[in-house]
Amino acid sequence: MQLTASPPTAPVPLDKIDLYDPGRYQHGEQHASWHALRTTAPVWAQHTPEGDRFWSVTTYRDVSRVLMDDRRFSSAHGTILAVARGDSAGGKTINLMDQPDHASVRLPTMRTMATRLVRERRERVRGHLRRILDGHLDHGEPVDFAELMLQLPMAGVGEIIGIPVRHWSSIVRWAMAGVAPADPEYATGSEEDTLRHAHHELMALFSDLIGQRRRQRRDDLISVLLDLDFGGRRMNEHEVLLNCYSFAMGAITTTPQVASHMVLAFADQPQAWRTLRANPDLIPSAVEEALRWASPTNHLMRRTLTEVQIGDVRLDEGELVCAWVGSANRDEQVFADPYAFDPARTPNPHLAFGVGAHRCIGGPAAQVALAVLLEELIARCDRFELAGEVTHLYSNFINGITHLPVRVRTSDREVALP
Template identity: 50%
Template sequence: MRLREVQPAATPLDEIDLFPAEWYQSGDPHAAWRTLRETRPVWRQETPEGVPFWSVTRYQDVVAVLRDTARFSSEYSTMLTVLGDGDTARGKAIHLMDPPRHGAVRSSAIPALSMRAMRRHEDAIRKRIRELLVTAVERGRCDFAEAMTVLPMVVSGAVLGVPEREWVETAKWTVASMAPDDPAYTVGDPRSTLLEAHVYLFSMFSELVEARRAEPADDLVSQLVAMRIDGRPATDEEVLVNCYAVIMGANPTIPQAAAHLVLVLADRPDLWRRLREEPALVGPVVEETLRWSSPVNHLLRRAAEEVRLGDETVPAGGLVVAWLGSANRDEQVFTDPFRYDPDRASNPHVAFGYGAHRCVGNSTAQLGLQILLEEMIATVGTIEIDGEVSHLRSNFLNGVTRLPVSMTEVPVVNG
């Protein structure tokens, strides 16, 4: 979706449908979310197949739902596009397990994805990001979204244990598995796209798991191979679905947030100049970019019992959707929320979710965006949009698939 620094007009309630993927590509979800926050903070509707779901759009309600793992379970699905009988990895993958079992997998993943662990790889990550940017600047004009496709693997590939030869395909197929309707990723049709994505990713991880069982290394796959669940060693299936879950969590945030940041900087050359003059602004810009872009639109939960939410009663088994993108524009929490403002005194965004299931890869994304921005400051002089921008067709990810830009080098200052 195109993000703008203006407060959107209200959307009539009878025109609101939060399900269609194409609407997020060309419509204005923020206008609908604003209307719902103001008038119907708990909103019931149905999918095209007639499955009801209840949406929460206010910050406090989103936080309350995500925090309450006893009443709002993750052990079904986390995406509106995966309904029916639920996700096949439910109860096995880190994002599809409730506490306390969820803690066993999370504790196995955290050491490899902590900021401390990521810092060990910082020099190598920085070198590769610099190479990506130098190549883009030397071309003068490039598709920034395409150039940054491999960025998440540049940041996390070695940490996860994915061989470099697989980085480009891994990055592509993880996004395809979350946005199979988008023309940039569809292979034949959405079902075929999902199948091809899953075959590639699970085949690649199967080989890695087999290799790490024979010879452990200092990476996340090795730590998942060694984890214990319910007091016993994890099975190959449990290791595989958690490798898949982590890669799905690691890949979307960085390139999508980076693309939305470039759109802001192209629109706000004053901010770009200021950022290049004030390196201390990098951290706040990273956090504001995460709030502003909200790369993951929503997280799905299933009511474990009948629950009263606002004026609605959600039955046991009812599906509740927490809209992170809406929460990050809540006027009750963020002053002037439709303005991109890195000077916010407080920025408690929920771009990584909230509570027990807050994204375990948040340090990976934060460090990756920080390094990218620092290297852009050192490499890029000016940024201009140079063509039509295309946005991702997905109700789950807020992404950019095409971002043509013209970039110049940082001018050389003679002593």
């Protein structure tokens, strides 16, 4: 989705708003529509093409409330609009579980990605990242930064999950095909054929890795899943497989988009890059701003478990509620000048990782990977220049970029890092 540094100039009539159509995210932007909804209809109903009603909440307050309240808003039915009629993995994977099952999976697995542990891996991440960048930023020719950044999440969590380096290139494309099967970049036939192929490849890979870990445990997430106490029993083979898939998808489909949107922002707003290069101590706040700015997950869906009041609207049990994270992260009631990309922004209580019980476990790993990326770019790059058309992902769920041709002007001077 196109991100603008300018606030909406004209109100969008409600009857012109469509938050479902993936094409509106690929060829335009939805921030004007989200602004109109926050202002005039913060709880707003729409139907999917199949006729299923979903209620959109767009203010920071309402999005936070829906995501925090896992007693009234369930994740088990499905968490994205693409499965509005129900996800077949509901109740079986960490992102599609309610309590107490969710906690029984979350608590053991989150230890593999605890902040202290991922920070200890910082230099290992740097080594992987340098191998990704080397040879692409120093010859003056345009580089497709979006393609390059598909490897970023594996540099951060590939080894933590337990995925060998030799599979990193293929797994990222299968994962993106799984989340955006209608996008021309990842389609391998019809949408159904693409999903079938992507799921087959991912499941075959994880089945093999699970088999290896059954024979010999390692210090990785797959081994943790095999041994955790899931309601007084071990997970069966299918449950372990689905959770491996879920963890990989969560990392692979989001972190690269933050990196690409961040570089695009620096190309569009060179002063922001100059500010950061002159003040490398701003790297932590720049990472948080990139997360807010990109909001790689446009929405998260929940289903009401009881009657619930949101603002002036009372919803029945069983209603679908779509919390638009991308809108919440531009809410003028929370963020000053929300349409500006400000590497020094503080405080920055963005919701890019979600909030509450389902807050992204991989958040610390993503923060480390993005911070190391910025350190490497600051040391190498004077400026970024667009070298062609930017192509956005065909998806109402992931705010992605599929092609970002950039010419990098490199630097010979050393930059002192904090």
